[in-house]
Amino acid sequence: MFPSTTATLHTLDNGLKVILDSDASAPVISTQVWVKTGSIHEGKWMGAGISHLLEHMVFKGTESFSGEELSQTVQAAGGQWNAYTSFDRTVYYIDGPADSAETFLKAVTEMVFKPRFPEEEFEKEKDVIRREIDMGLDDPDSRASRQLFSTALANDGRSQPVIGHLELFNEITHADMVEYHKARYTTENCFLSISGDFDPEEMLETLNTLVGDIPRSFTQQATPEVEPPQLGKRVERNNFAVPASKLTLAWQVPGLTHPDAAALELLSTILGGGHSSRLYQSIREQKGLCLHIASWAWITQQPVGLFSVSAEVPTEQRDALEVAIIKEIETLCTSQLVEELEKAKRMCLVSQFKTLTSASGRASDLASNWHEANNLNFTKDFITAVDSVSVADIRRVCEKYLLDHSKLTVTSLDPEETKAKQSTQKKQQSKNEIVSHTLSNGLELHLRASPRLPMVSIQGATLAGLTSETPATAGISTLLSTLLTKGTTSRTGAEIANQLECLGAGLAASSGNNTAAISASCLSQDLGTVLELLGDCYANPSFNSDIIEFEKKTQINDLLEQDEDPVSLAFRSMRSSLFAGEGYGINRLGSQESLAGLDRLSLSSHHSLYYTAQNTKLAIFGDIDIDQTIELAEKHLSQIRRGEGLATPTQTLGSPEEINLKLDKQQAILTLGYAAASIHSDDIHALDLLHAWCSDMAGPLFTRIREELGLAYYCSATQFHGHDTGLFGFYLGTSPDQLELARTELLKTIADISNNGIDAKTLDSVKNSWLSSQALANQSNSSMARLCAIDTALGFSPTHHRTIAAKIKAVTPEDILAAAQKYFGKQTPTIVTVTP
Template structure:
């Protein structure tokens, strides 16, 4: 640690293990330090604005210089800090430090950028308003704290945010972004003396300033319970229970943290095991102990639960807390100690993690040994300590309870005249034959658009594998009238987003925007899809990245094993080739290959478009006709038929320490009537409570991981079972996997296992239904592959009504020993 005369504190950790560096400026200001502008979100707005230019560089210059040096940069704002960082090659540390220092201390806040960024933040506010978890959290904070600024969102309140001026920003930066309120944390392959010598010149003109620390409002003591309900467009209740806690310096803090991990820190935690696994009363349950260095924190229990079960679950959880005072936590505490140790070691494995730990330790307690002392404190916690904090801090009389409940479920509390929430589905066809699905959902003024094309593995071959994936990335690199930066700026102006993605069977182009900007967003999307320029320089850069990623894949035993299993099962055609391609296939591609693949795939007869959100079909149809009606009709590409899964076995020797085994069996294609049963079977086998993990990992101790995955193609499908083990145990693990599959074939699922798996699968579908974007892509793909518009609902009903006889009949069919199996093994050289 070194402190300059102006008060700037510098923390440096030399680590020569990798030629990388992480530089992080921690500024001591956040949403609760905004003084007379409290609740405005000025801390977060300022974080946006500093990237718009400095005394010596424009915003574009900054971004270009960081990128050309291989740097990755970003920032975040919390309640009491704002952190700016750059991670990248150590050889560029001086450049990174120069840029980051100028960014933090010398931004210019260019005229005209304030309103632009304020509009971006407004769109960000609107996006968060669409997220049930965000709404539920904010409801909890505003109920738990009546005066403390923690009750306000980091982004600010719209009414106060709208009043911010450039003068407010300049004054706030000048008063808070001063060296005596900043910590610089650096970790990586650097020389501390060189860094300090260089930094001294950079900051010599920065002057310390007295900090005007306005006192935070005093939060009155809570003498009783508080309960708040709010209705929202959610399929089930989001229930939160919370208790206010002392600051982190309190001696009970380690015990409270350990208790949170024991109760709700993962799938093996006590509350998850009881209320999710055994009783099936919640879709999810988490417990957190969040404590501040300077003031109050909170102990929270959050649950997703059916509305009808909400109050019952609350009572059971409170009773469970009372009963914990008699429990023995000895074994639980051993697990928490190991988890804490692993978490800290994981942070130390990267320069970014080390710099973050140093920054947090010093920022929070001015103590660089804080993390190691915390580990020691956790290891001293006893069962008696947990009993004490349960009784002392988590007594039910002062509990705060909030719930986000489905619309109409609290009828007696809901005023008349609620807003329209029904969803309406319509199918349309444009003049060029493009199929369109419109899903009207008027909860929020947002719109999601997804345009999908049949593509993927059946549209490629061994020589050009990965061409669609590479082409999709290049779609956003420019059009005949727009550069890549023009596209990015256009999206920033409307607060929208556009993305492309590919899979085994498709190419997708997605867009999200405010409903009022749908016309502009569709115009941009149509330009990207219909007029890509595929610039040579951008293509070559992306190609280089894709090749590097493919080469990296070939150093990962699990990736190699899955690629190899495809080849064993299907040879060199269709799904036998990875949609990501190989280093060889990607290296051979030219920009002409990209253009040729684009010409084969992108046409109206090979596409389906879905719009979901605050729209109507009558409004949408003219816009789509205007922007996408000119897409050429074309013809769908010829797709290579997929051969039946072939039996076989292939072994690859890789100079690694682990061995991986994958075995594939025939599954279902996308239109199979057995789809629901395949989904349930996969959910069972892929779960840590399922037979694969239990038999191989838990009981036999033969693997680091053991699970399954479901592959669904247009004309083929498969289920893979896989595990990672030590080379010495490979033979025994393979034998055990074979025995496990035989056991599943002979015994099938029990009624209890089926009900538990159905509950988990149905909750996953409920969670997916919250997102208009997810539903938009799902509907488009269903229609593209020939499924009915209500395919998702039919699958959900099939899962709900599935019997154990049905699923066991499916198991008998796919695990029949006479069926072909494809084996793939990756291992090191035999000793």
């Protein structure tokens, strides 16, 4: 069922391999360069993070571009770019419009093969990475991950953090970095993966012009150490500022070339891969032993991988949870697994289909296939291997790898013992046409047929979210969203999860600023079943009191963990002040006090008022027949109560103030917030471009504060548009001793923006970048359906999102200046700092 790739592999005269995947379904392209080097290849620099440092430094300029020219060129061409370093690879990518392909390729190949490495930028960038190291040390998930790898893989390079240890990182010299680049960034140790709208022959000609002069060079071999067999149970426990323990059980398993790889992948899905899985249902839902639990198989080209179960658990239940997990694994080995195995296979297939929905996903999938297996069709081959796995295979690998307790590694990140609290008219179906139809109960549908892949995305938007809450009911929208799929008057949560995951389908609910959302995805053949489940969950949630209390406990745990995140603390305090603690100033998780007051009656009342047909819009995009889908929707969604459309309350604004908070972390955070525009304001397009400029690596914040001065690891902007007002914010993370200087420079930069706006040439580049990001987003049916649902819920037409590009193009420098002066120049911001 999974298609063979039509991509082709080519080798240029200098040994550089190129994967070409031509697909004209959208006018976009993804250009990626994969370097087969990561932290496990660092040799004498092992543990210093030199691969990650090198990834940062290639952005500082190339043979043809200075660092600033490089970012401006990519932005002007509409490119969305970034890079990442892992244990065994470093990847650089630029996604954007297809007609900018040559520009992207010139930029990304020069970064890899022809970097300048300006010495004056070296120490400055090292200081930026030091801030990133601090961030990792402050983040509990990062700490838990580091703890696991250093314990379970104690003797190979993966035991060391990719970013490096600070004391070793400090020892890296500029000469070391140049030497490492020369040894590892060679034509035979790198390859390109390009997917999108292009002609392959023309692309090869372009590549020969761009990189044909790069000489073939010797790759310094770096053979990673292999983790020896484990000879006894390993246990590592550490304390950290977390409200509940982060527990992981892990077993060493073989690598991707081993015949058991496919069975291990399916075993992880059966055991803990979703809400209908054994661990989730038995341990979380039935026994209530943990807050979150899942299993995963990390199987790569390295000879040793990990099979892990991860959970968040109240510390007093941690040891009991470990026993329960082991017991569940033992039970699985003797269980009937036929239905669970088929469900796991379907989930694996659907997950792989999802990778093909964008040029970036296809390029990454092909590159990963080549990197891991030297086989462009490895995904298809692996799916074939998955399909041949039997129940006997599952039992065999479970017994072989998971029942020998001498092979078990247990790690936990536990709370500190004492901690100071911080505080339709039917229309003819045609390509890209959106057809609108109103069901008998008043529910407005918007449908679009897109048969490229056999999948369907359903997105619903309800006029609710934060504007439907008060301080006394804070968190009710998030809690209600969680409960929608936890059981109905005719189905248990386990039955819902199992039915969905047997299809490889998904159903989820969430809540945001202006709307609450429900979304689903499935193979097209399963649309009727998924619509039936969606309608039942939306119309008939059971609101079981025991489940309510358990989910409240989970939400409180998330709230406590949020309190330990300095960035989250700064933004929540800023929003609360800016919006006087109401509406958009309410924390979406609520407070411990508000959650304590929420019960079955309050949830049922909130649901009855807001979750109605008249207050909701639904978009169904994908491989559908319009008429048949309308019939299915009438059959399954007409059970939603009609209700009425609701007006949104006026937002209250607080007086600007400055708030200084303390949190025992290593980094300092600064946020500035301004009241901004309504979603219906003509100013939003200028603000969107200001936001794009201020968030971009070529923008004034990044260029001045991070690049020129090296004052912050990150410095950016954020915004949202609300019903009658919105938020535009600036933020940065820095070291405490640089906070005042960073603050001064940020305020100067904002003042310069409000006084001068954006010049015409730069504005054209910003527009190209913004339009490119939209083109990339428009590849996905789910994102387009989501836009359509939200737009119509907010009172716009179903095709409103298609008009935005023209409005963006029409924005003038005068519009930008007027918006900057109106929202930044004439307002005093609310400022929040969080310091150690």
